[in-house]
Amino acid sequence: MNLQVRPLLFGIVSLLIAGSALGADNSKKTVGRLFEQAAVTIARRTAVAVYVPVSLQSLDTYAQDGCSFADANADRYEVAVYGRLTEYGQTEPLPCEANQAGLLGIIIGTVQPIPDLSKDPKARRLSLGNGAVAWFLPVSCGGSCAPASLYWQTTKASYVLQMKLASSVAETEQREQLLRTANSLRLIGK
Numbered sequence: 001m002n003l004q005v006r007p008l009l010f011g012i013v014s015l016l017i018a019g020s021a022l023g024a025d026n027s028k029k030t031v032g033r034l035f036e037q038a039a040v041t042i043a044r045r046t047a048v049a050v051y052v053p054v055s056l057q058s059l060d061t062y063a064q065d066g067c068s069f070a071d072a073n074a075d076r077y078e079v080a081v082y083g084r085l086t087e088y089g090q091t092e093p094l095p096c097e098a099n100q101a102g103l104l105g106i107i108i109g110t111v112q113p114i115p116d117l118s119k120d121p122k123a124r125r126l127s128l129g130n131g132a133v134a135w136f137l138p139v140s141c142g143g144s145c146a147p148a149s150l151y152w153q154t155t156k157a158s159y160v161l162q163m164k165l166a167s168s169v170a171e172t173e174q175r176e177q178l179l180r181t182a183n184s185l186r187l188i189g190k
Contacts, residue, residue, distance in 0.1 A: 029066060031104055034081045036188065038068035042079070043189030046072040048109040048157045051185040052079060066104065067096035080106040103147065105163045105181075114151040114158040124175065128152060129183040136178060138171045150178040 035052040043050045050072075065084040070077070082102040084093035096102070117123040117135040124136045134152035139145055147162040161182055165174050 031066070031081050034066055034068040035079055035105070035107070036186075038070035038079045038081075039077075039188040042070040042072035042077055045074075046077045046109070047074050048072075048077055048111060049154075050077055050079075050109060050188045051159065052107065052188055053105070053161070053181045054184040054186050065093060065096060075112075076108070076110040078106065078108045103162075103164050105161070106147075107162075108160045109157050110159075111157055114153050114160070117151060126150075126175070126179065128179070134179075134182065136175050138174050139165055139167045139169070141167050148174040148178055150182055152182070 032052070032054050039050050039052045066081055067084075068079065068081045070079045072078070081104045082096055083104050084096045085102050086093045114135070117137070118125075120135075120137070122137055122140065126134045126136050128134050132152045132154065134150050137146075137149040137151075139148050145167055148165045150161045152159055161178060163178060163181065165177065169177075
């Protein structure tokens with residue numbers, strides 16, 4: 001083999017191996033990556049600072065076939081991540097779509113103030129890592145289950161973070177998961 005071709009061939013093979021290794025690493029979906037992919041598409045369409053959670057490890061196993069959806073206008077944004085569902089008696093999951101049953105997590109930012117949760121007997125007042133006051137609501141089940149929620153306000157916007165957690169998860173663990181997630185938020189595109 002020509003000595004000039006050998007380094008070139010070695011370089012090409014090295015790039016292919018490195019590229020496939022990077023592709024394999026990036027192909028592992030996480031809820032955080034799904035949030036970020038969707039948020040990047042809407043960050044320029046809203047005046048509200050767009051934050052996405054970095055840490056949602058408890059939900060990552062559901063993200064492998066998941067999808068994300070985002071919507072925004074000047075005063076509000078919403079980024080939601082969904083997992084795929086398999087109907088009873090079926091072996092193949094349904095296509096990923098926006099539906100309450102498949103919801104893994106959602107973050108909403110708006111210029112509107114948060115609702116007054118101080119009178120809600122289930123709401124607990126908390127402090128985020130940055131000192132902001134937040135209100136926590138645990139999973140609530142009736143005909144169906146509402147996700148665990150965390151509400152907080154900044155000087156320019158208010159936010160709601162909701163995560164699908166089993167109703168069997170202790171309220172303290174729900175609260176800790178939401179706090180960890182909220183404290184991991186990262187600003188996108190501003």
